[in-house]
Amino acid sequence: MKYGIIGASGRMGQEIARLFNKNGHQLVYRKDEKEVDASAEPEIMIDFSLASAFPETLSIIKEKSIPLIIGTTGLNKDNLTELHNLAAEVPVIQSFNFSIGINILSKLISQVNNYLDKSWDLEMTETHHRFKKDKPSGTALMLAELLKQPVEIHAKRLGSEFGEHKIEFASTGELISLKHRAYSREAFSRGVLLSAEAALELEPGFYSFQDILN
Amino acid sequence: MKYGIIGASGRMGQEIARLFNKNGHQLVYRKDEKEVDASAEPEIMIDFSLASAFPETLSIIKEKSIPLIIGTTGLNKDNLTELHNLAAEVPVIQSFNFSIGINILSKLISQVNNYLDKSWDLEMTETHHRFKKDKPSGTALMLAELLKQPVEIHAKRLGSEFGEHKIEFASTGELISLKHRAYSREAFSRGVLLSAEAALELEPGFYSFQDILN
Amino acid sequence: MKYGIIGASGRMGQEIARLFNKNGHQLVYRKDEKEVDASAEPEIMIDFSLASAFPETLSIIKEKSIPLIIGTTGLNKDNLTELHNLAAEVPVIQSFNFSIGINILSKLISQVNNYLDKSWDLEMTETHHRFKKDKPSGTALMLAELLKQPVEIHAKRLGSEFGEHKIEFASTGELISLKHRAYSREAFSRGVLLSAEAALELEPGFYSFQDILN
Amino acid sequence: MKYGIIGASGRMGQEIARLFNKNGHQLVYRKDEKEVDASAEPEIMIDFSLASAFPETLSIIKEKSIPLIIGTTGLNKDNLTELHNLAAEVPVIQSFNFSIGINILSKLISQVNNYLDKSWDLEMTETHHRFKKDKPSGTALMLAELLKQPVEIHAKRLGSEFGEHKIEFASTGELISLKHRAYSREAFSRGVLLSAEAALELEPGFYSFQDILN
Numbered sequence: 001m002k003y004g005i006i007g008a009s010g011r012m013g014q015e016i017a018r019l020f021n022k023n024g025h026q027l028v029y030r031k032d033e034k035e036v037d038a039s040a041e042p043e044i045m046i047d048f049s050l051a052s053a054f055p056e057t058l059s060i061i062k063e064k065s066i067p068l069i070i071g072t073t074g075l076n077k078d079n080l081t082e083l084h085n086l087a088a089e090v091p092v093i094q095s096f097n098f099s100i101g102i103n104i105l106s107k108l109i110s111q112v113n114n115y116l117d118k119s120w121d122l123e124m125t126e127t128h129h130r131f132k133k134d135k136p137s138g139t140a141l142m143l144a145e146l147l148k149q150p151v152e153i154h155a156k157r158l159g160s161e162f163g164e165h166k167i168e169f170a171s172t173g174e175l176i177s178l179k180h181r182a183y184s185r186e187a188f189s190r191g192v193l194l195s196a197e198a199a200l201e202l203e204p205g206f207y208s209f210q211d212i213l214n
Numbered sequence: 215m216k217y218g219i220i221g222a223s224g225r226m227g228q229e230i231a232r233l234f235n236k237n238g239h240q241l242v243y244r245k246d247e248k249e250v251d252a253s254a255e256p257e258i259m260i261d262f263s264l265a266s267a268f269p270e271t272l273s274i275i276k277e278k279s280i281p282l283i284i285g286t287t288g289l290n291k292d293n294l295t296e297l298h299n300l301a302a303e304v305p306v307i308q309s310f311n312f313s314i315g316i317n318i319l320s321k322l323i324s325q326v327n328n329y330l331d332k333s334w335d336l337e338m339t340e341t342h343h344r345f346k347k348d349k350p351s352g353t354a355l356m357l358a359e360l361l362k363q364p365v366e367i368h369a370k371r372l373g374s375e376f377g378e379h380k381i382e383f384a385s386t387g388e389l390i391s392l393k394h395r396a397y398s399r400e401a402f403s404r405g406v407l408l409s410a411e412a413a414l415e416l417e418p419g420f421y422s423f424q425d426i427l428n
Numbered sequence: 429m430k431y432g433i434i435g436a437s438g439r440m441g442q443e444i445a446r447l448f449n450k451n452g453h454q455l456v457y458r459k460d461e462k463e464v465d466a467s468a469e470p471e472i473m474i475d476f477s478l479a480s481a482f483p484e485t486l487s488i489i490k491e492k493s494i495p496l497i498i499g500t501t502g503l504n505k506d507n508l509t510e511l512h513n514l515a516a517e518v519p520v521i522q523s524f525n526f527s528i529g530i531n532i533l534s535k536l537i538s539q540v541n542n543y544l545d546k547s548w549d550l551e552m553t554e555t556h557h558r559f560k561k562d563k564p565s566g567t568a569l570m571l572a573e574l575l576k577q578p579v580e581i582h583a584k585r586l587g588s589e590f591g592e593h594k595i596e597f598a599s600t601g602e603l604i605s606l607k608h609r610a611y612s613r614e615a616f617s618r619g620v621l622l623s624a625e626a627a628l629e630l631e632p633g634f635y636s637f638q639d640i641l642n
Numbered sequence: 643m644k645y646g647i648i649g650a651s652g653r654m655g656q657e658i659a660r661l662f663n664k665n666g667h668q669l670v671y672r673k674d675e676k677e678v679d680a681s682a683e684p685e686i687m688i689d690f691s692l693a694s695a696f697p698e699t700l701s702i703i704k705e706k707s708i709p710l711i712i713g714t715t716g717l718n719k720d721n722l723t724e725l726h727n728l729a730a731e732v733p734v735i736q737s738f739n740f741s742i743g744i745n746i747l748s749k750l751i752s753q754v755n756n757y758l759d760k761s762w763d764l765e766m767t768e769t770h771h772r773f774k775k776d777k778p779s780g781t782a783l784m785l786a787e788l789l790k791q792p793v794e795i796h797a798k799r800l801g802s803e804f805g806e807h808k809i810e811f812a813s814t815g816e817l818i819s820l821k822h823r824a825y826s827r828e829a830f831s832r833g834v835l836l837s838a839e840a841a842l843e844l845e846p847g848f849y850s851f852q853d854i855l856n
Contacts, residue, residue, distance in 0.1 A: 101388040104329050108322050108392075115318050115427060121558050123584045130549055130600075154582040156551045159598030160825040170587030172558075173400035174315040178322075179391040183802040186387035213329060335772055337798045344763050344814075368796040370765045373812030374611040384801030386772075397588040529816040532757050536750050536820075543746050543855060601828035602743040605821040606750075614815035641757060 003196060004029025004042035006057055007049030012071065015185040016046055016192055023193060031060075044199050046192060047072050054079050058086060067091040067199035069192055071098050073138070087206035091199050095209035097139060098191030101180045103213055105165070108178055109146045112169060120169050122149055127156040127164040140165055163187075217410060218243025218256030220271055221263030226285065229399040230260055230406055237407060245274075258413050260406060261286050268293050272300060281305040281413035283406055285312050287352070301420035305413050309423035311353055312405030315394045317427050319379070322392055323360045326383060334383050336363055341370040341378040354379055377401075431624060432457025432470035434485055435477030440499065443613040444474055444620055451621060459488075472627050474620060475500050482507050486514060495519040495627035497620055499526050501566070515634035519627050523637035525567060526619030529608045531641055533593070536606055537574045540597060548597050550577055555584040555592040568593055591615075645838060646671025646684035648699055649691030654713065657827040658688055658834055665835060673702075686841050688834060689714050696721050700728060709733040709841035711834055713740050715780070729848035733841050737851035739781055740833030743822045745855050747807070750820055751788045754811060762811050764791055769798040769806040782807055805829075 003020060007013045008030035017027050028040040033053065044067045047057050051074035061068045067090050070083070075094075083092050097103070126140040136153040143165060144151050151167075166179040182188075191209055198212050217234060221227045222244035231241050242254040247267065258281045261271050265288035275282045281304055284297070289308075297306050311317070340354040350367040357379060358365050365381075380393040396402075405423060412426050431448060435441045436458035445455050456468040461481065472495045475485050479502035489496045495518050498511070503522075511520050525531070554568040564581040571593060572579050579595075594607040610616075619637060626640050645662060649655045650672035659669050670682040675695065686709045689699050693716035703710045709732050712725070717736075725734050739745070768782040778795040785807060786793050793809075808821040824830070837854050 099388055100329070100385070101390045104326060104390060108325060111322060111325060112318060115314070121586045123586055125553075125582070125584075130598075154553070154584065156553075156582065156596070158549045158551055158596055159603055160600045160828070161598070161603070168584070168586055170558075170589070171314070171401075171404065172588045173397060173402075173404045174313055175393075175395045175397070175587055175589070176315045176318060177391070177393040177395075179389075179393070181389045181391075183387060183389070186802070188387075190385065190387045335800045337800055339767075339796070339798075344812075368767070368798065370767075370796065370810070372763045372765055372810055373817055374614070374814045375812070375817070382798070382800055384772075384803070386802045389801055389803070400588070527816060528757070528813070529818045532754060532818060536753060539750060539753060540746060543742070599742070599832065601825060601830075601832045602741055603821075603823045603825070604743045604746060605819075605823075607817075607819040607821070609817045609819075611815060611817070615813075616815070618813065618815045 001025050001043050001196070001200065002028045002040055004031070004038075004045045006031045006045065006047040006053065006060070007072070008032055010048060012048035012185060012188065015189045016048065019186065019189040019193055020196070025196075042066060044069065044196050046070075046196065051075055051079065054082075058082055061086060061090060065090055067093070067202065069093045069195045069199060071095060071188070071192065084206050088204060090204050091202035091207065092205070093195045093199060093207045093209065093212060095191075097142070097188070098195065098209055099180075099182055099187040100191050100194065100213065101182070101187060102139060102143075102165070103191070103210055105167075105178060105180045106143065106146055106210070109143060109167060112176065112178070113146070113148050116169055116171075118149060120171050122147060122151045123154070123168045124151045125154040125156065125166045125168075127158055127161050129160050129162065130157050132157065137163070137165070139163070143167065215239050215257045215410070215414065216242045216254055218245070218252075218259045220245045220259065220261040220267065220274070221286070222246055224262060226262035226399060226402065229403045230262065233400065233403040233407055234410070239410075256280060258283065258410050260284075260410065265289055265293065268296075272296055275300060275304060279304055281307070281416065283307045283409045283413060285309060285402070285406065298420050302418060304418050305416035305421065306419070307409045307413060307421045307423065307426060309405075311356070311402070312409065312423055313394075313396055313401040314405050314408065314427065315396070315401060316353060316357075316379070317405070317424055319392060319394045320357065320360055320424070323357060323381060326390065326392070327360070327362050330383055330385075332363060334385050336361060336365045337368070337382045338365050339368040339370065339380045339382075341372055341375045343374050343376065344371045346371065351377070351379070353377070357381065429453050429471045429624070429628065430456045430468055432459070432466070432473045434459045434473065434475040434481065434488070435500070436460055438476060440476035440613060440616065443617045444476065447614065447617040447621055448624070453624075470494060472497065472624050474498075474624065479503055479507065482510075486510055489514060489518060493518060495521070495630065497521045497623045497627060499523060499616070499620065512634050516632060518632050519630035519635065520633070521623045521627060521635045521637065521640060523619075525570070525616070526623065526637055527608075527610055527615040528619050528622065528641065529610070529615060530567060530571075530593070531619070531638055533606055533608045534571065534574055534638070537571060537595060540604065540606070541574070541576050544597055546577060548599050550575060550579045551582070551596045552579050553582040553584065553594045553596075555586055555589045557588050557590065558585045560585065565591070565593070567591070571595065643667050643685045643838070643842065644670045644682055646673070646680075646687045648673045648687065648689040648695070648702070649714070650674055652690060654690035654827060654830065657831045658690065661828065661831040661835055662838070667838075684708060686711065686838050688712075688838065693717055693721065696724075700724055703728060703732060707732055709735070709844065711735045711837045711841060713737060713830070713834065726848050730846060732846050733844035733849065734847070735837045735841060735849045735851065735854060737833075739784070739830070740837065740851055741822075741824055741829040742833050742836065742855065743824070743829060744781060744785075744807070745833070745852055747820060747822045748785065748788055748852070751785060751809060754818065754820070755788070755790050758811055760791060762813050764789060764793045765796070765810045766793045767796040767798065767808045767810075769800055769803045771802050771804065772799050774799065779805070779807070781805070785809065
């Protein structure tokens, strides 16, 4: 497919281009802040840029009337409302985390929650590289909200660890441990690829990445 | 409740008595091979004995007409058929593994299976104490059957490890790891307790421990 | 050998008796608070009681003039001085942690310290059962002191975990992880056995468990 | 310093150039098979090429009379003898594994060996990415040789795992686990950097990377 990236020079933009090109797709539209480089009309648009550039993304999609896959973080309530409005016209797939593994982990946590009661102990640990600013990670906070009870989040900062999240549930008899580790940004670009390939078949509407996975 | 144990002197029998008594229940019937010690009529019967004693268990249950929770391993196809016949008269709860955690793990594996395709790598590791005869463990073989693809089972024998099973799924972008560790036989006796407490409310029928958990 | 235990009814006392008897030694002297039960003269004395009973231990050893292996926690500076004085007369082996594994781990940490500089990240995690009062554990604090730099100690309380300590060192290129897990009090009783068997051959003097291991 | 790389276009060659340049050193000599690109005389030479190119490396070093750091794998007994001969003239640092972590792990394993006897169980696990051909890894085989007893090596192939090695020692009371994970080739280039910086101060002689670490 012919695709476009808003935020093409960012780390996610570069990784997405790498994976998509490897899978035979063609990057025909690139946008970084005000600079646009277009060689043809894209069939879908991917946005991994900054929340500040969001209004421009809205205009572009309204004009091109193509599916949008957006992973830009920092979108606020109003932005999400605007995305829902846009979704009346085109398929919009929005997520703050396009990793297949983290999304599966979220489902597993909800499952485990149903079986266990308050008598089970709960611990969460997240490990990231030494330069990560958020502590604890946004993903850890998101996973913590899925649990029925408050949980302490142990945050470790070690070397070049790309990102690991672990949740442990324990009774006096046994322990269940669910863990996810992302090796690289490919954990996310693969989810974007899955979404892009699905988008071409979707009716207009607002979809989360979880919806695409199901 | 008043309960009875067939195989009362075995390790599981003793652990079940410990946990049940701690929870306020009374052991009124004990059987070990030919020796019976009964002080009152039990409301339910628990069997963690040997497959060779199975015919006697059938007679006892038919006579007493009470629910049966049976965890005896080594039952063959005919035994299971006889249990199904018995289940026409009383509730029968049968499992080869009464650990809540292992049963949850089984459900999670089936879930993960649905989301992932053959491109994901699969590894399973089981760790047990140095005296464990089965290699790999029966539980590992049971979990392996739940996976859509053949998997290599790495079996480690270390010290006094009671029992740990881990399944890892990996793509080029990320890794998902599901692990269960039993601290002691309490991992199983808690599942038996759950089943016994449920059994008093059940209609005659054959139930697996998975059914009780749901 | 014929041996005696001060604190014989405590959990460590019972575990020590179990392991020593399994190894062919005879328990000929038992003391719990004021109650003494002696059937013969012990060749060595083991003390795993309370710091409040320490003065009585001193008297008993002075009177019997036999080696003392003491693991009683909570001894203060004065108590240790008194032990050093006692050591002029008999061999005294004193430690707050008789686990062979933790003592080896301590040596390994010191080794790793020599090779790595301040540019390496450091994280420590300790996991114990839900009833453990100290947080973080005394052992974690002791291990932390061996490191050249301050380290954050992540303390997890999960089910029936007997005791696990993990130290991770990471540079931007790699990670080294050292971990110890005690399955049960046998981790400590084995170190006491090693010390007791060594004590019979020692000259009067004050020995740490580390000295015995070397 | 001004440095040269034989095998400059290989993955290790590129990583070494990246790290060395980041640390202010200048790449003045590049060789790939028959192609040489030299802008100045190097002060030291690094070789991460193929065993088949080894004779040319020998000639180059003899001619330039500069220190050699060589990590080329697949060198045979004769090659190593020739290196020892060369070491009469210049400092030669040779290793099959320039990771600081793996070398420390080797020392730790030897340490643990001294304290433990044959009653301890031993297990080794190595995990690498799905494309790794050697099974088990060369590093695992090297670490296995350091242990006093034969050990089973469990080899896992998962996704994009760069390289992890774990050794577990267990008695009936406790478990000790030593683990190393390389995040990337930087685990090795850092060891090469350490060696190169040391080489400028060394007398002619044959040095292993372990010697440099001490």
